[in-house]
Amino acid sequence: MLTIQQQRIPVNPFSRPGKKLVAKRGIVMHYTADPGASAQAIGNYFSSLKNQNPDDGTGDRYASAHIQIDRATIVQSLPFDEMGYHCGSKQPYLPEALSKLGSYPNNSTVGIEMCIEADGLIHEDTFNNAVDMVVYLIQHEGFPEVIFTHKGVVGWKDCPLPWVRNPSELERFKQEVHSQLNSQEEEEDLNLSANQWTILTTQLKELFDKKLITDSTWIDKAAVKKLTVSELLFINTAILNRGIK
Known part of the structure; x- marks a missing residue:
């Protein structure tokens, strides 16, 4: 897996509330909706939200993700045990999300943003880096093999759009994650008396x-x-x- 570059968002009301997850129940996949933008650029955007003024009379945006991934980079913006604002919803959550993630999925999940190319697609290198990242979260950070899309959590948001348009990509992603987990378990068991x-x-x-x-x-x-x-x-x-x- 690529080295995880640390680009932590300062604690602030809009993109890093500093609250601990109440549990680790799943992983939510997103896309950046910004063709050609890099993982670092998306991380910079989330960090910039701290500069909003809640008293200036304009609408404020609350948004962040734990990880941003592009073809060559993985950037971490939030600690894996802290809450981000990546799958909140003013509308009711879907029943499966409620049953597996709890009543407020932001406080029990990690959010991963996949960058898209200029053509609006997720490059295969980005796809593979995301697989590696999810495997890492499951093996080393205590998250279960429970993978949702943003749309699968809230229902109304077409995110990640390339997977909404081609649902087989989500299934391929889950299969790749599962295959890596199984193969690594088989190959890496400690041989001890x-x-x-x-x-x-x-x-x-x-x-x-x-x-x-x-x-x-x-x-x-x-x-x-x-x-x-x-x-x-x-x-x-x-x-x-x-x-x-």
Whole structure:
């Protein structure tokens, strides 16, 4: 996967309210509706919304996404555990979205904006980068394999328009994500003895108690011998980034 470039929006009322997600229930796919605009440009736009004045008598816009993706770049604007304004609606949400995402999907989902080319289409490189990003969110950030389009959440908005016009693209996207998850699970399972699994589980519990890791899911997966090589590498990297030698 491409390196995720950090371009965080400052906390503000219009594009980064600074509120934590109440749960991680799904991933919502969008398109930028701005032909030729880059991921960085879209991130800059969301950030610029902080400059609005709520007292100037003009209408204000509330909008943001966690991730913007183009053919060569992935830009992160919001932390994955914070709420963005990417799928709010003044109209009732669709029943499936309500059942899977809760009564206000903004506070339980991560939003991904896919950039479109000058011809209005999503380039295959952008498509593939988005697949990789969703796989990462599922494997490393605790999101379930629950993928919606913006239209699938609110019903009235044709977003992402290329997929609304060609619904098979959404199905292809879901299949690619599922295929990657399955193939990586098969290829990357840790090959440890029963005693080694016990030692690893105990060590993860100690790290959790010391708050060196904060996700107990790793312990649960080690306990049932389902922790993968990539997940163990991620845990190790996270600990090293906290200055633990």
